Each structure stands twice: as structure tokens, then as C-alpha cells.
Amino acid sequence: MDPRSEVLLRQADLFQGPLLIAGAAADGLLGQLPHAHAWTWHAGDQALLEQRFTGRSHYGVEVPQVPFDAAVLFLPKSRDLAAYLLNALASRLGGRELYLVGEKRGGIEGAAKQLQAFGKPRKLDSARHCQLWQVTVDNALEAKPLESLAERFELALEDGPLQVVSLPGVFSHGRLDRGTALLLQHLEQLPVGHVLDFGCGAGVLGATIKRRYPQSNVTLLDVDAFAVAASRLTLAANGLQGEVISGDGIDAAPDNLTVILSNPPFHTGVHTDYQAAENLLRKSSKILQKGGEIRLVANSFLRYQPLLHEALGNCEIRAEADGFRIYRATRG
Structure with a gap:
């Protein structure tokens, strides 16, 4: 217990x-x-x-x-x-x-x-x-609407500014984390189709992809209800359409995906927890269609490359900066 x-x-x-x-x-x-x-x-x-x-x-x-x-x-x-x-x-x-x-x-x-x-x-x-x-409770204050506590910020991207809406408790609340910032620089030449933003947080990756690749269907998935709410607000703030779902890990994702993008979490509260990320890597071959790819960012010390090799038979490091690496692997 x-x-x-x-x-x-x-x-x-x-x-x-x-x-x-x-x-x-x-x-x-x-x-x-x-x-x-x-x-x-x-x-x-x-x-x-x-x-x-x-x-x-x-x-x-x-x-x-x-x-x-x-x-x-x-x-x-x-x-x-x-x-x-x-x-x-x-x-x-x-x-x-x-x-x-x-x-x-x-x-x-x-x-x-x-x-x-x-x-x-x-x-x-x-x-x-x-x-x-x-x-x-001697002083019962009126409840504050959750959206009134949102942190809103703007990202200057190549195809124009992106409005991000973050809520309390969401990863990297009110700012863009360095890992996601690096991944945003390496989203070129993705295949068009069904894209999953795994561990979507405030929806930065999902919203960016939907705008850059409008023909793709985008699903945003997170285990946290506040992240799901924030992602919906981010999509709405940019006039974008996407499916936002809650679920515990990659088992909640749709099948037959063309692309998986992620800055996968490795903390649960104050505790280190690699399970969600490792399950994502191990099961990526089962939910990616043939020729589909996974592209993710992770701290350099995390040993994700061997897991991707095991799951998909290949893995390359596309970039490395500020203590992070961009990995890319495709399903043959």
C-alpha cells in the first residue's frame, strides 16, 4: 500500500x-x-x-x-x-x-x-x-475556473507563431522544454498519414504537426487529464483539428500509425519511472504500419537506442544537443 x-x-x-x-x-x-x-x-x-x-x-x-x-x-x-x-x-x-x-x-x-x-x-x-x-476551512474561497490558471505562450516557428496553452501540473508548465524544442527542429520529411503525439503534454508536437502536415490525421495521447485538457485548448487556440485521448501508455493508442512522435516521460510524480517510455519503444512495431517511423527526443543518458534496435531492427541518432538526442527508427 x-x-x-x-x-x-x-x-x-x-x-x-x-x-x-x-x-x-x-x-x-x-x-x-x-x-x-x-x-x-x-x-x-x-x-x-x-x-x-x-x-x-x-x-x-x-x-x-x-x-x-x-x-x-x-x-x-x-x-x-x-x-x-x-x-x-x-x-x-x-x-x-x-x-x-x-x-x-x-x-x-x-x-x-x-x-x-x-x-x-x-x-x-x-x-x-x-x-x-x-x-x-474557515475561509471557503470561490473555486477558480481551471482555464483562468492557464499559462499561454507563443512559439516562433518557421511557418508562423504557435499559441500554446498550458495548465497547472502539465509537463513543462508555461514554457517550452529543451527536449521538445530540439525535436521541433527535426520534424522534416515525415510521412503523411496518421500521426500520434505520445505523452502530448500541452500539445506542442501534435499542434505543430497538424499545421505543418495538414493532410495527416493527428492523435494526441496522455495519461494525465490536465494534459488532455491543455492539448485541446492548444489545438483550439490555433484553429486546428485533432483527436485528444486519455489512456495509460501506448496500449491506449490506435493501431496502424504512420508516425509516432514523443518526448516520452520518465517520471511519475517525484519517482523515476521508465515503464511508459520503454513500453512505447518495445511495442512500436506492433502499432506502426509498414514503412512507418518513430521519432523521439530523450535525455542522452537514457539507453533507448538498443530498445529501438530490438523492436524495429534499426535506429539512428539524427541530432544531439543540450544533453538530448533525437532518435529515428522505421518499421521495415
Whole structure:
């Protein structure tokens, strides 16, 4: 069980009534708290929780419309996202209890100061390298619309400026990361067809490809509901059409693809996690059509080239700069 869930169960008497657990881990916590519901923005966690606790887990970027007398937030990595989530939860909890739980190395002590906006926070427990904080919501601020927290910036590309809309919690929020910037310089001579932007984030790659190759169909895929929402906003801001879907990894992608583009993630919260990227590389041959190609950017220290060789029988390094490499491989 997730150590944050274990800390909650040490104080289980506090959580026996209607409870919303925001950012809940995909473990057995709901089985120990029969009146609790989960809210998650991670498609993989949602699938696991729904399988085990049908109807008690809710996926999306807005507070689910279920009754609750108290709420717990599992601290996310992003401080901006934590602020949005705390505000959204507190707006439903005037005079009632809001809890925050997180790992010490995830910055729980600093994040607990964000509770001061709603009342006087106090630490209830410290165990399993985690802390549990509580505040009675004396100041129930009106919930801020998510889109009002968007960061908008413009990219100067060869074929004109691209408007990017990023949301709290999305990778490289409010700016273009160096890896994607390098990949944007190496999108020439892609075959026209069905293109997948895997781990789309705010939709920079997908939107760029749709504008540069308008005859291609573009699908943008991410595990995170906030990234899915941001990608839709980015496409709309540029008057572009594309399919944006949520799903846990490459298994959620359509088949018979012409191109896969990606700056694949290798973190889950504060933890390193190569599974999504490695699954993408290993299964690329199964979802690419004959002659299709995968082109991706990755930190130079990541050993992706042997995985692509194994999956597709070839791999070349197209460019290398600023600690990143561009890889290209084709299905024969």
C-alpha cells in the first residue's frame, strides 16, 4: 500500500464519513474506508480503481459531483496544481475539514503552508516518511475556473507563431522544454498519414504537426487529464483539428500509425519511472504500419537506442544537443 494511504489509516477514525480522496493512489485504501470516493487525473490509476471499486473513483480535472463532508489531497508534484486542487476542494468545504498528505521528499512541509489560505493548519501525523496535515476551512474561497490558471505562450516557428496553452501540473508548465524544442527542429520529411503525439503534454508536437502536415490525421495521447485538457485548448487556440485521448501508455493508442512522435516521460510524480517510455519503444512495431517511423527526443543518458534496435531492427541518432538526442527508427 502507498505510504500516504498507510498514514491515513493510522488516523482512520477521522475518515469514516463521506470522504473525497483527491489524487488517490491505486491501492486498497477505498476498501478500508467504505464511505470514501476517489478523484484522480491519472488514467491508469482510474482504470485500476474502477476495476476494484466500481463507481467509487472519478477521473477528470474538476471536483466530482459526489457528496463529501471532508476531503484529502494526496500532494501532487506541482505546487501550482496543488494550489488549484486545494482551492477547488476548499470551495466545497466551508466549516469542514480539509487534509493534505504527502511525502517529505515531495515537499509536504512547504506545501502545508498553502493551507493557511483557508484557516489554521496543524500537523496530525508523521510516519512512513510522510506527513498528514489538517485545516478547518474557515475561509471557503470561490473555486477558480481551471482555464483562468492557464499559462499561454507563443512559439516562433518557421511557418508562423504557435499559441500554446498550458495548465497547472502539465509537463513543462508555461514554457517550452529543451527536449521538445530540439525535436521541433527535426520534424522534416515525415510521412503523411496518421500521426500520434505520445505523452502530448500541452500539445506542442501534435499542434505543430497538424499545421505543418495538414493532410495527416493527428492523435494526441496522455495519461494525465490536465494534459488532455491543455492539448485541446492548444489545438483550439490555433484553429486546428485533432483527436485528444486519455489512456495509460501506448496500449491506449490506435493501431496502424504512420508516425509516432514523443518526448516520452520518465517520471511519475517525484519517482523515476521508465515503464511508459520503454513500453512505447518495445511495442512500436506492433502499432506502426509498414514503412512507418518513430521519432523521439530523450535525455542522452537514457539507453533507448538498443530498445529501438530490438523492436524495429534499426535506429539512428539524427541530432544531439543540450544533453538530448533525437532518435529515428522505421518499421521495415
